[in-house]
Amino acid sequence: MNIQKDIKSAEPAGEDRSLAIRDALRNAIIDRRLAPATKLTESEVGSLFGVSRTVARAGLQMLSFEGLVRLERNRGAFVANPSPEEAQHVFASRRLIEPGVISAVVGRFTSEMAEVLREQLHEESRYLSERGAVARRAEIKTSGDFHLLLASMSGNAILERFMDELVARSSLVIALYGRSGTSSCGHSEHLAILDALERRDEQEAKRLMLHHIDHIEEDLDLQARSATRLKDALAI
Amino acid sequence: MNIQKDIKSAEPAGEDRSLAIRDALRNAIIDRRLAPATKLTESEVGSLFGVSRTVARAGLQMLSFEGLVRLERNRGAFVANPSPEEAQHVFASRRLIEPGVISAVVGRFTSEMAEVLREQLHEESRYLSERGAVARRAEIKTSGDFHLLLASMSGNAILERFMDELVARSSLVIALYGRSGTSSCGHSEHLAILDALERRDEQEAKRLMLHHIDHIEEDLDLQARSATRLKDALAI
DNA sequence: CATGGCGAAATTGTATGCAATCGTAGCCAC
C-alpha cells in the first residue's frame, strides 16, 4: 500500500493533528487513492503522519463517524465498502436534503455566492478537459465540491455536515458501482442549477437538483460488484 | 456535580466501554440530568465508569460528533449549549428529514410496526399522567423515542442516524429554550400521525408531522436564555 | 489435497506517564 497520502508534513504545529489525518485520509478515500475495504492499520497511519497510534486512532474514529471507515472491534479499521442498500440510502438521503439546501440558499442568495459558484464550475470544466488520472481524481472531488459549496451557503451548519458526509459517501459508492467511473455527466446540470439560482427560481432549481441526483444514481450498477462483495462478506 | 449517571456498573465485559459511556452520558444529557455547558472532565468521567482517561476521551469524542458535547482544544469537553441559530438549524433539518422518513415508512408499513408504535404511545401517555421529576424525564425521552422509532422503520440507516442526532439535540434545545419545559404537547399529534400512517395516507402524515414540528418549535423562546448565554459567552 | 490445530507475530484495547497548556490564587504596584 504505497499510496501517497496528503502528507502536508505539517510541522509540529500546535493544531490538532488528528484532524489533519482525518482530512488527508478522507481526501484519499474520496478521490479513490484508497480502495474500499483497504485495511488501515493504526501504526501504519501513525507512522505515515509521524504521530503515535493514539492520534491515528482518533482520526480513524472520526472517519468511522462519517461512514467512510468501518471499525471492527479487535480487528481494526477498513475503508468502507458500502452495500447496494447503503448506496441507495445515501441517494435517498440526498434527495431529501439537497432540495432543502436549495430552498435555504435561494432565500439568501447573493451575487458573491453566484460568483463563487461560477468560479467553482469553471474549475470543474477545466478538469473535464484535461487528461490523466490526476485530472480524473480532481474532477471527482471538484464535482462534489459544488454540492458542498451550496450546502455551506445554506447557512445551516447541521445540513452542511450532513452533506459533507453524504457527498463523501457518494464518492465511495460511485467508485464501487459507477459505470462511467465518474459523475462528470453532471457538469451541465450544475450549470443549470446555478442558472436557476440566479433567477431565484426555487422550484426549478429543486427540480434540476433532483434530476441531477437521479442521473448520478442511474449511472450506478448496483449488481456489478456482487462478486467482490461476496468475498468481502466472508471476511465479515 | 453529584449527578447519578447510568452506571450500569457493567461488569468488565469485553464489549466496548466507550460506547457504554457515550450512551450513558447521552441519556444524562437528553433527560437533563446534565445541564448545558457543564464541564465533563476526562478523569472524572473515567473514574465514574471505572475506566482510564483514554476510554473516557473516546466516549466524549463520539458525543462531540453528535453535537451533544463541545470539545475545546486544551480546555476539555462541555455539554453543548446550542445557540438560538443552532436551535433553528436543528428544526429546519428535522422539517426536511422527517417527512422523508414518513414517506419511507408508509411504503413499508406493517401491522407489526403499528403495534410497536401504539405500544410506544401508550408508554408516553403513562408518563404524562404520572407526577414527579423522574416521570418528566422519562416523558421527555419517550416523546423523542417516537420519532426515533419511526426513523428506524424507514429502513434507511443513514436517516436513522441523522434523526438520532437531531432528536438528541432537540432535547437540549428544549431544555434551554422551552417554555413549557417539555414537548408533551405533542402526544395527541403523535397519535394523529400514527392514525394517518395506518390509513397509508402519506400526505396527511407528512402534513401532521410538519405541524408537529412547528408546534415544538413554537414552544421555544429563543430570547429567553440570553442572560445565561451571555455569561457563557464570556467564558468563551 | 483439504482440514484442523498450534504457536509466533502482528495488531488492537487500555492504562499510565510526561510535557504543555490552562485556570486561578496570591501578591504587588498604582
Added chain:
DNA sequence: GTGGCTACGATTGCATACAATTTCGCCATG
C-alpha cells in the same frame, strides 16, 4: 479597589508500555 504579574495546581495532548485478541504460517492428519 483595580490591573497586572507570577507561581502553582489542575487538566489536557500525546507517546509509550503492556495485556488481550486476532492473524498467519506451519505441520500433522485424514
